Amino acid sequence: MGTTTFYRKRKFWYWIGGITAAIILLLSIGAIILSAKWKPTLTTKIKEGVADASNGLYKIDFQDIHLNLLTGTAVLDSIRLMPDTNVFNQLKTTKEAPAHLFRIKLAHLKISRVAILKAYFKKKVDLTAIILDQPSIDMVYHKVPKKVDTVKDEKTLYQQISKSLKSISVGQIKVIDADFDYYNGKKKLNAIKHLSINVKDILIDSAAQFDTTRVFHSKNIGFELFGYKSExxxxxxxxxxxxxxxxxxxxxxxxxxxxxxxxxxxxxxxxxxxxxxxxxxxxxxxxxxxxxxxxxxxxxxxxxxxx
Structure with a gap:
């Protein structure tokens, strides 16, 4: 191989490397610009989705959302999921209130492999995983009246979200090292630390809503607790x-x-x-x-x- 040929080949790979680097840079800049434009829309959609799915019972707030369109990941900072007590009291009067309410706080929530364009244009939410790292979870039990006979059928979760979404699919939801407090009304009955939960294969759509093999819309919900101690x-x-x-x-x-x-x-x-x-x-x-x-x-x- 001659010296001239060697330098030509090396220059060729330099060009390939330079073009590739330029494309990556352009994609990164484009992703940053698009992410900034998508953030307000995604923020609104998340808040509306939580409100619609819970019939207004829950509200979600977060400080910021970091979106990476290249990797399909989103990270929410300083999240608070809280029940609306006014809505809960209204549901109690109609005997439709749930027995348990949840209060959830965490520093970061990571969503991986989210198809943002698919969610926006096709109204289908497809996620690989949702990870909640070290959240604080309060589960509050309320003795609520229940209807003995109901003429009106309760809507499934899919029916509640069907106006805005066609389906929701999540590979798994992982809750890692959570602090869990259980209340009966205002009285704390128990406090648990180091609780981990793994929910697999969540699917909410027109067919899965009637799938009797699913529990809380998932194929499996497992939990693990380490070092529990109480009196x-x-x-x-x-x-x-x-x-x-x-x-x-x-x-x-x-x-x-x-x-x-x-x-x-x-x-x-x-x-x-x-x-x-x-x-x-x-x-x-x-x-x-x-x-x-x-x-x-x-x-x-x-x-x-x-x-």
């Missing part, structure tokens, strides 16, 4: 769990490393009661439950287990 209501025992895993779809629950330890020595324990009571010190490596009615827990605040 019994009478303040006499400490409860500890190493890991707790379960599946809402599979209706199962597995507890590993369960301990119920007395908070007082034998003599001090007996003096806490006017009458003699047994003192327990329990230690189980593994406990399995099946036929757990998680849906009933959500609807009625009561947990039923078959075995």
């Amino acid at each position: 019994t209501k009478d303040k006499m025992y400490t409860l500890k769990v190493d890991t707790l895993t379960g599946s809402i779809t599979g209706k199962d629950l597995e507890i590993r490393g369960f301990k119920m330890e007395p908070m007082y020595a034998k003599l001090a324990f007996s003096r806490k009661y006017s009458a003699q009571k047994d003192r327990y010190d329990l230690d189980f490596k593994k406990i399995n439950f099946s036929g757990v009615d998680y849906v009933g827990l959500n609807n009625n605040g009561e947990l039923h287990v078959k075995e």
Whole structure:
């Protein structure tokens, strides 16, 4: 190979590299410009979507949205999802209010592989994943009246969003290391840290709305909890769990490393009661439950287990 030929080939690759770099630069600049133009539209669509899907019960606010059209990712900063108490009270009067309300706060919410143009022009939301990292979640139970007989059928979620969207498809929703507080009205009953939830294959469309194999529009909802610790209501025992895993779809629950330890020595324990009571010190490596009615827990605040 001659020196001239070598330099020509090297110059050719320089040209290819330069043209490629220029195209990438132009695409990046274009994506930045388009992202800036899309942000107000996407912000409005997200807020309208949450309001429509919840019949006005929930409102979402966030400080900013970072959009990358090249990778199809969006990141929302300082998110707050809150119920509208006025709407909730109206639903109670018509006996249509849900038993549980949620309050969610988190610093960042990441949405990956979102087809923005498809969502805008075809009204189809198609996402690979939604990731909530270290959110704060409050679940508040309210004893609400329910209609015994209803002439009017309740609308499905698809029917509620069908005017603005044809379908919603999400590969998975991951909640990582959440702080979860459970309330009965204004009274906090329990606080849980290090809770992770994985919801897979969410689909909301005209056909999936009647799919009985789905729970809360998904094919599987799993959860995992590490290092749980609490006190019994009478303040006499400490409860500890190493890991707790379960599946809402599979209706199962597995507890590993369960301990119920007395908070007082034998003599001090007996003096806490006017009458003699047994003192327990329990230690189980593994406990399995099946036929757990998680849906009933959500609807009625009561947990039923078959075995």
